[in-house]
Amino acid sequence: MDGMTLSEIGSLLVMQGFNGLSFFSVLLLMALGLAIIFGQMGVINMAHGEFLTIGAYTTYLLSVVATDYAPWFMNFYFIAAIFVGFIVAFIVGYLVEWSMIRHLYRRPLDSLLATWGLSLIMQQAFRSTFGPKEVSATLPDWLMGSYAPTDTIDIPLNGLFVMGLTLLLTGAVALLIFRSRWGLHVRATTQNRAMSGAVGIDTAKVDRLTFALGCGIAGVAGAAFTTIGSTGPTSGSLYIVDTFLVVVFGGAQSLLGTIASAFSIAQAQSTLEFFMTGSMAKVLTLLTIIGILMLRPEGLFRMRVRK
Amino acid sequence: MNTKLKALWGGYGTVLVLAAVIFILLPLSLDLFRLNLVGKYLTYAFVAVGLVLCWGYGGILSLGQGVFFGLGGYCMAMFLKLEASDPESTKIQSTPGIPDFMDWNQLTELPGFWLPFKSFLFTLFAVPLVPGILAFIIAVAMFKRRVGGVYFAIMTQAFAAVLSILIIGQQGYTGGVNGITDLKTLHGWDIRTDEAKYLLYYINGALLIGVVLLGRFVIGSKFGKLLLALRDREERVRFSGYDVANFKVFIFCLAAMFSAVGGAMFTLQVGFMSPSFVGIVPSIEMVIFTAVGGRMSLVGAVYGSLLVNYGKSYFSETFPELWLFLMGGLFIAVVMLFPNGLAGLSNQWREWRDRRRPKAGGTVTPLTAPPAGATPPPAGKDPLPPVASVGGGR
Numbered sequence: 096m097d098g099m100t101l102s103e104i105g106s107l108l109v110m111q112g113f114n115g116l117s118f119f120s121v122l123l124l125m126a127l128g129l130a131i132i133f134g135q136m137g138v139i140n141m142a143h144g145e146f147l148t149i150g151a152y153t154t155y156l157l158s159v160v161a162t163d164y165a166p167w168f169m170n171f172y173f174i175a176a177i178f179v180g181f182i183v184a185f186i187v188g189y190l191v192e193w194s195m196i197r198h199l200y201r202r203p204l205d206s207l208l209a210t211w212g213l214s215l216i217m218q219q220a221f222r223s224t225f226g227p228k229e230v231s232a233t234l235p236d237w238l239m240g241s242y243a244p245t246d247t248i249d250i251p252l253n254g255l256f257v258m259g260l261t262l263l264l265t266g267a268v269a270l271l272i273f274r275s276r277w278g279l280h281v282r283a284t285t286q287n288r289a290m291s292g293a294v295g296i297d298t299a300k301v302d303r304l305t306f307a308l309g310c311g312i313a314g315v316a317g318a319a320f321t322t323i324g325s326t327g328p329t330s331g332s333l334y335i336v337d338t339f340l341v342v343v344f345g346g347a348q349s350l351l352g353t354i355a356s357a358f359s360i361a362q363a364q365s366t367l368e369f370f371m372t373g374s375m376a377k378v379l380t381l382l383t384i385i386g387i388l389m390l391r392p393e394g395l396f397r398m399r400v401r402k
Numbered sequence: 403m404n405t406k407l408k409a410l411w412g413g414y415g416t417v418l419v420l421a422a423v424i425f426i427l428l429p430l431s432l433d434l435f436r437l438n439l440v441g442k443y444l445t446y447a448f449v450a451v452g453l454v455l456c457w458g459y460g461g462i463l464s465l466g467q468g469v470f471f472g473l474g475g476y477c478m479a480m481f482l483k484l485e486a487s488d489p490e491s492t493k494i495q496s497t498p499g500i501p502d503f504m505d506w507n508q509l510t511e512l513p514g515f516w517l518p519f520k521s522f523l524f525t526l527f528a529v530p531l532v533p534g535i536l537a538f539i540i541a542v543a544m545f546k547r548r549v550g551g552v553y554f555a556i557m558t559q560a561f562a563a564v565l566s567i568l569i570i571g572q573q574g575y576t577g578g579v580n581g582i583t584d585l586k587t588l589h590g591w592d593i594r595t596d597e598a599k600y601l602l603y604y605i606n607g608a609l610l611i612g613v614v615l616l617g618r619f620v621i622g623s624k625f626g627k628l629l630l631a632l633r634d635r636e637e638r639v640r641f642s643g644y645d646v647a648n649f650k651v652f653i654f655c656l657a658a659m660f661s662a663v664g665g666a667m668f669t670l671q672v673g674f675m676s677p678s679f680v681g682i683v684p685s686i687e688m689v690i691f692t693a694v695g696g697r698m699s700l701v702g703a704v705y706g707s708l709l710v711n712y713g714k715s716y717f718s719e720t721f722p723e724l725w726l727f728l729m730g731g732l733f734i735a736v737v738m739l740f741p742n743g744l745a746g747l748s749n750q751w752r753e754w755r756d757r758r759r760p761k762a763g764g765t766v767t768p769l770t771a772p773p774a775g776a777t778p779p780p781a782g783k784d785p786l787p788p789v790a791s792v793g794g795g796r
Contacts, residue, residue: 219727
């Protein structure tokens with residue numbers, strides 16, 4: 096590292112750290128919805144990535160509407176998109192649970208295959224509607240540009256925005272799960288379904304809402320993703336394996352575990368990417384996770400659950 | 403169907419019919435191009451048959467069978483590639499005698515792990531053993547720690563992701579995203595001629611029938627009964643004094659080796675191997691071959707592979723828009739409506755017919771279908787925990 100001044104190394108570290116953090120927010124945003132669905136309900140939703148894409152396309156549509164018909168809306172449409180993305184994904188998720196998932200609760204492997212089929216259908220539906228090309232939403236001005244405290248440090252605003260949104264959403268989910276009545280029901284159902292039913296919790300309703308909420312969160316994540324990348328029919332499915340590993344690695348029932356594992360995976364991968372090619376960094380990270388999971392199958396944080 | 407015919411059907415009849423279809427019907431009715439295509443589909447059937455054993459009977463859903471298929475195929479492709487790149491035919495390269503893609507990637511000598519693949523004998527052993535050993539390591543690590551069900555499925559999927567990223571990333575050593583191409587001869591025997599294609603098709607068919615018969619033997623043995631038992635009530639089998647993990651390890655390795663043989667035959671018949679048969683998407687597609695054919699039927703899995711692949715090439719040629727809808731619908735329909743696939747249709751129809759008959763004094767309907775996913779749960783939410791063993795290690 097000769098030929099570099101101390102401040103250059105310092106800003107390199109800051110940038111590297113920021114890259115890791117923004118990858119962390121991406122992983123966490125994706126994993127949050129899944130942590131609720133897979134962690135709390137034990138349902139494998141292979142179509143999770145497509146719910147994300149729903150949110151992203153909703154944002155794109157709103158941005159088209161804003162640029163073409165309502166220029167005054169341009170500055171605020173993104174805020175609206177987050178809510179609309181949530182609602183659309185929530186409704187689709189609700190319908191999917193009602194028509195498909197609820198019949199498969201006792202057959203987790205089959206729900207995996209069925210949701211994979213659903214993801215294929217959704218991908219083709221996106222392709223037929225929006226075309227195979229990737230589209231990107233026109234961002235409002237306040238999301239463009241970057242924050243540069245010194246000459247060598249350059250932090251993009253959209254990255255900061257995604258981080259902020261992640262923080263907010265994580266907080267909201269934590270509040271919902273640990274402080275609301277619905278969260279209480281969800282946790283009770285997770286820990287002991289039979290007893291929850293016996294004390295009068297409508298577990299079927301809890302399941303449906305939980306699934307829909309997880310999908311809705313994926314929709315919000317999709318809206319956030321449009322600020323950092325373009326959207327294509329298959330962009331959601333690219334991350335699905337990583338996301339599942341995040342949730343499994345963290346310990347399926349633990350929200351804190353999901354956060355910790357998203358953080359460590361993101362930091363590990365972005366640090367490794369500094370030393371080797373991106374693909375090797377990914378291989379090494381995945382293999383490390385698999386290795387750790389082989390030694391400690393219950394993940395980082397475990398919680399006792401009566402199945 | 404009269405009883406005599408049924409007895410034959412339940413014996414080796416189905417295998418005989420399958421052999422007749424593969425050896426007589428298809429070669430007579432198709433031209434060489436189509437036959438070669440069918441030969442390719444039949445190599446996927448090796449994977450499907452393996453999945454019947456480990457998923458249908460063992461209850462272990464692997465979403466990483468492409469890894470084993472690919473490894474078997476790559477082992478064979480490495481041997482063929484070395485033979486195709488002798489110093490004479492590669493003399494225009496800056497380093498003659500190494501495969502062309504290595505030369506393009508500025509490699510100047512053959513990597514160490516390629517060296518043993520100069521020997522055909524070694525390759526023949528490596529085709530089943532390399533994937534077999536990998537499967538053994540994965541299975542021991544997982545099953546000994548009682549990881550199963552969806553967790554195992556996710557982990558195998560991660561393996562499929564890792565291997566395909568690795569192959570694509572290490573272009574100089576593996577041929578990258580194009581795979582290993584331009585394979586010409588096997589021990590001086592040109593595999594691209596018409597006679598060679600016919601012969602390879604028949605070898606492939608014979609191996610497949612052999613694999614199906616081996617599968618039948620496994621299912622019919624005491625081990626097969628235990629396999630079913632541990633699929634449905636793993637704890638009970640464990641408490642009866644059996645080491646459940648060993649059975650699971652064995653059946654998973656067997657399925658992996660079946661897939662590997664299929665991969666090697668794929669390379670020989672199609673003439674190349676690429677990472678597009680290794681990753682997550684092909685691996686999960688292989689599961690649908692089994693599911694369509696019937697997860698409890700070895701012969702059904704072969705027909706399933708033929709049917710789905712034929713449908714895939716037909717629809718992606720004529721209605722490319724429709725194919726993914728159909729494929730997705732197939733996944734959902736098979737899981738939700740026909741859990742036993744084609745092979746289970748007649749049983750399912752009989753059950754449906756019996757149920758429609760007026761109840762005659764509360765007769766108990768016989769349990770014909772396996773409980774792990776076959777009979778849909780009763781409507782509404784059942785408060786009981788899942789029957790299938792899900793993620794033991796928690």
